[in-house]
Amino acid sequence: MDEKGRRTCNTLLTDDEIDLRRGPWTVDEDLTLINYIATHGEGRWNTLALSAGLKRTGKSCRLRWLNYLRPDVRRGNITLEEQLLILELHSRWGNRWSKIAQYLPGRTDNEIKNYWRTRVQKHAKQLKCDVNSKQFKDAMRYLWMPRLVERIQAAATATASVTTNNAYTSENNIKNNQIEVHNLKDKMGLVEPSLMNNDFVGSYVMQQSHTPENSSTALSSSDSFGTQVSTKSDLTDYYSVPVSSNNNNATPADYYQPSQMSYSNCITSPPGFFPQGLDFQSLDPWNLQNGDSSDNFWNVESMLFLEQHLMNDNM
DNA sequence: AACGTAGACAACCGCTTCAGA
């Protein structure tokens, strides 16, 4: 362990503390933490770490639990709807990751932060502009976000087409699809401001009226989580905890099978945020089937648009 | 097959905030 690792928060660690483990968590450690919390609930993290016999800091235990082991952590690709929401909320609040995470049930601030750094900043780099620059923000708002909306609509349309297969004529399908699109916008609380010009899809602004602050059922805040699932009964409803595991590549899903909370329960929007509660899962067959294919927005058309936009800015 | 590189994500660090003594 290097010198930096021996210090935390400007204090030298004791000899006992130097014995603390670092780095990736093992399956045994995960199981110990899960079992301890399932039995005793959460408490003071430092005390918990000691009592559970984990040679980890309380901080490390807390992070592992909140970001990985917690039963309602949602893993896997960020959906198109989630991407749209992240872009919108980040444009509003900046790097307030925990605040943004409140709007994405099951997603952690860490995950959103990682998404932003690896995907969004990558695009800024491709465009050779700063992620915080007006140019990039405009590109997000006027290109990326409308395109996300289009793809969400396309996914919804595809779903509608499948479910209505053989039932309608193509003309009816078109009408239905238009209704789907309209409903989607309603569901997402999106309003279209007047278009800047005819070439352009338009920007989408999230309505301000529904926020976790004014909703009594805000989810997944790391602020509030400690009071949400903290009892044995709560946890045993979610888990069946195996005694041991030899699988070093185990995921939380390998450790326990959720018994009541289904996947779809985790990924609907917080009640009160989207006017009618957006069912992410039902709208996203594209992403589930093909993985995250949403990164390739910067085609020739986009680049031309951006160039033109930047030229107008400079005039 | 071996190596290098980039991307994704888990984990850590240190500062700030908050609550209780």
Added chain:
DNA sequence: TTCTGAAGCGGTTGTCTACGT
């Protein structure tokens, strides 16, 4: 009111894996 420890938070780093050469 002040102090102290715990927890929260955002930035950064480390590690693993997939992919290209």
